[in-house]
Amino acid sequence: MYIEELQLRNYRNYQGLEATFENKVNVILGENAQGKTNVMESIYVLAMAKSHRTSNDKDLIRWEEEYAKIEGRIKKSNGSLPMQLVISKKGKKAKVNHLEQRKLSQYIGNMNVVMFAPEDLNLVKGSPQVRRRFIDMEIGQVSAIYLHDMGQYNKILQQRNHYLKQLQIKKTSDHTMLDILTEQFIQAAAGSL
Ligand SMILES: Nc1ncnc2c1ncn2[C@@H]1O[C@H](COP(=O)(O)OP(=O)(O)O)[C@@H](O)[C@H]1O
Numbered sequence: 001m002y003i004e005e006l007q008l009r010n011y012r013n014y015q016g017l018e019a020t021f022e023n024k025v026n027v028i029l030g031e032n033a034q035g036k037t038n039v040m041e042s043i044y045v046l047a048m049a050k051s052h053r054t055s056n057d058k059d060l061i062r063w064e065e066e067y068a069k070i071e072g073r074i075k076k077s078n079g080s081l082p083m084q085l086v087i088s089k090k091g092k093k094a095k096v097n098h099l100e101q102r103k104l105s106q107y108i109g110n111m112n113v114v115m116f117a118p119e120d121l122n123l124v125k126g127s128p129q130v131r132r133r134f135i136d137m138e139i140g141q142v143s144a145i146y147l148h149d150m151g152q153y154n155k156i157l158q159q160r161n162h163y164l165k166q167l168q169i170k171k172t173s174d175h176t177m178l179d180i181l182t183e184q185f186i187q188a189a190a191g192s193l
Pocket residue numbers: 011012013014030031032033034035036037038039058059060061062063
């Protein structure tokens with residue numbers, strides 16, 4: 001699998017970009033701050049519907065513009081697959097083969113990427129959280145169920161943490177609710193919620 005064509009509109013510093021790639025090593029050369037990383041990032045965003053370096057989607061929209069659009073054609077063994085992602089201030093719209101995908105978990109996984117950027121040295125140097133996030137993102141591309149389970153897990157983790165904080169404040173000895181949350185937390189961790 002490789003990306004044959006990439007089109008950007010209002011993505012970061014690009015008003016418009018059309019690029020084609022070969023099924024080989026592709027080298028992108030340019031001066032500092034010309035947008036080399038932005039091209040790499042856009043390919044990652046096309047695959048993952050989010051950036052590897054910002055959690056704020058609005059950063060991806062070219063300044064003063066309303067939306068950013070990334071389009072690509074992914075060459076696979078059984079043909080070419082058009083993918084499209086539009087990011088606006090209201091949210092994201094993702095299309096595969098011209099069909100809108102209601103759930104991003106359905107969209108992610110149609111195109112597989114592994115990104116390694118200088119900031120990824122944090123994977124080795126940084127906290128376990130950074131490593132976990134990276135591995136979660138990679139597995140999430142292969143398994144929509146994993147993405148779903150991870151969402152459930154994070155939700156219940158947050159609820160339980162919030163409740164633990166409340167318990168500290170209230171100093172109650174009734175742990176019924178905590179027990180329920182703990183049970184749900186275990187089930188979510190096992191992927192069976
Ligand atoms: N949302 C944005 N709108 C317009 N320009 C942006 C946006 N985000 C980043 N840029 C510009 O993109 C350039 C950096 O591009 P980058 O891909 O990091 O460069 P490099 O070629 O060094 O990897 C900078 O000039 C920066 O001002």
